[in-house]
Amino acid sequence: MAAAQRGAGQRGAGRRGAGQRTQGGGSAGRKGASPRAGEDFRLVEPAPLMLLRGPEDYLASRAMDRIKATLRSAHPDLEYTRLDVSAAARGELATxxxxxxxxxARLILAEDLAQMNDAFLEDALSYxxxxxDAEVTVVMRHSGGNRGKKLLDAMSGRAVVVDCAAAKSDTDKMDFLRREFRAAGREIxxxxxxALVAAAGSSLSDLGGACQQLIRDVPGAITEEDVDRYHGGRVEATAFKVADAAFDGRRDAATRLYRHAMATGVSPIAVTAALARKGRQIAALVDHRGSADRLASDLGVPPWQLRQAAETARRWQSHRAAAAVEAVARADAEAKGASRTPEYAVERAIGIIAGSVGR
Structure with missing residues (x-):
């Protein structure tokens, strides 16, 4: 039997009929309102049929919190039910x-469609x-996989889809961060x-929590000093982050990350290896006019990584890129025994690299 947890006293949310407006300006409760796709979880409004699509649990949780809060604001007696779709009995959804x-008013959450049984699939297609029903909001969650494709296809064009895609890169995390501050009407x-992505970007839940803390506790525009004061001890200073900062021309940040890396056990040789890899990419991109994918194959790096490096390469000149590669080579030799102070040799190279950007 399905594990259905019902309770009007659970944390819920208001209602379409309370005059809530959708992102596009239409009433979320109007029957026949045209469905939308890819809604931002920060802005989504309740609708009769909703789909939380993507593997990121944090985004799905934030979306559900907003849906419940919106419904509860108009209907304090909201009845909330969670369905275990892997063990649902036939007819349970209809009940x-x-x-x-x-x-x-009722809110129903059907979690993990990838695990649903045949009874729930038949009930959902029938539903x-x-x-x-204007007083019922049904939210379904699909975190990935092929199971449930038939139901997803049936929901296409009918359900309001909330984007719960995972953040696969620092670029994705940066976009998430900017949207958090924009939604709060704040500047960072x-x-x-x-610095905040470097400090708290191991997961979206950590990054989201860090954003909300700064929004709550720091007045005005958020500065790097604010981030360092609240999260400096959590900086995940890897050799690659040092290299990114150096070739971006962020000397102070690169130096701070490097020193933190040394203090946490990263070897100078690991840093010179990361600097060398980044330097080769920048040098290859400066005067490149052909296919980026072909160049990525030649360099043996993923295309997305080279696309990120291309943004940095626009600020470099070929002769300065060559000088940066030479500085890295000298630092690498010194780190491997040519100098009695390898840590200082690498830091000096970082300063040379960062000081060469855009000159």
């Missing part, structure tokens, strides 16, 4: 979505064929944004 004796300086 929990049927009109309530006292007319309470989609019926006219939606570019150096502070990069």
């Amino acid at each position: 929990v979505a049927s009109p309530s004796l006292f007319g309470e 989609l064929g019926e006219a939606p 300086q570019p150096d502070a944004a990069r």
